[in-house]
Amino acid sequence: MKTTGGSEVEKRNAGERAAELVADGAVVGLGTGSTTAHAIRALGRRVEDGFEVQGIPTSYQSADLAREVGIPLTTLDDAAPAIAIDGADRIAGFELIKGGGAAHTREKLVASAAARLVIVADPSKECETLDRPVPLEVLPAARRPVSEVVEGLGSTPDLRLAERKDGPVVTDNGNLVLDCDFGRIEEPADLAQKLASIPGVLEHGLFVGLADTVLIGTETGVEERERRR
Ligand SMILES: O=C[C@H](O)[C@H](O)[C@H](O)COP(=O)(O)O
Secondary structure (H helix, E strand, C coil): CCCCCCCHHHHHHHHHHHHHCCCCCCEEEECCCHHHHHHHHHHHHHHHCCCCCEEEECCHHHHHHHHHCCCCECCCCCCCCCEEEECCCEEECCEEECCCCCCHHHHHHHHHHCCCEEEEECHHHECCCECCCEEEEECHHHHHHHHHHHHHCCCEEEECECCCCCCECCCCCCCEEEEEECCCECCHHHHHHHHHCCCCEEEECEECCCCCEEEEECCCCEEEEECCC
């Protein structure tokens, strides 16, 4: 259920601008997805030019790409990111739905540890009110009980199926993903709290109060928004 409606130029403009925001010597959280990939490649080019950064990946995808472009990797055990760069599936102001690539658990961990979270996206991700299914990463043994609780909250959970294998998507952490459609989410903070309290839910894809900067790439440049604290 990836929602990658934007053009590569829009994504690249956002990603490359985010890479410019990284200071020499910084530890950077490396998000997942097609837009963040542009930021990782741009950071790799800066590293080739002598820039020193260390990346904390949020998935196999971002770790492999970082290695490919020469970004040294570290972990949250060893370093705290000054900045994290990540994509989003839906953006309403500074509130997000993430997890279209099933990476939202580690993405939220790294984003929460970072001093600044920069979101990169194309204009197709923007909306007035969050309105897409919210991914939940759930322990395999918790699929049925979690589904029942989520149904009680007014959603019909949908087990995410793999595209190139029979059966479900299995996350990088060995769990399942339930995509839960709540319609228009008028109170994301309230829903986030309810989802976080369900036993067996590792993490949900609502990111509330985490994003500091939103970079929307366009065909000709980047629109930048900074959250006032
Ligand atoms: O699990 C995946 C992530 O939350 C991605 O950051 C999100 O799906 C956006 O990906 P993309 O930039 O490819 O649209």
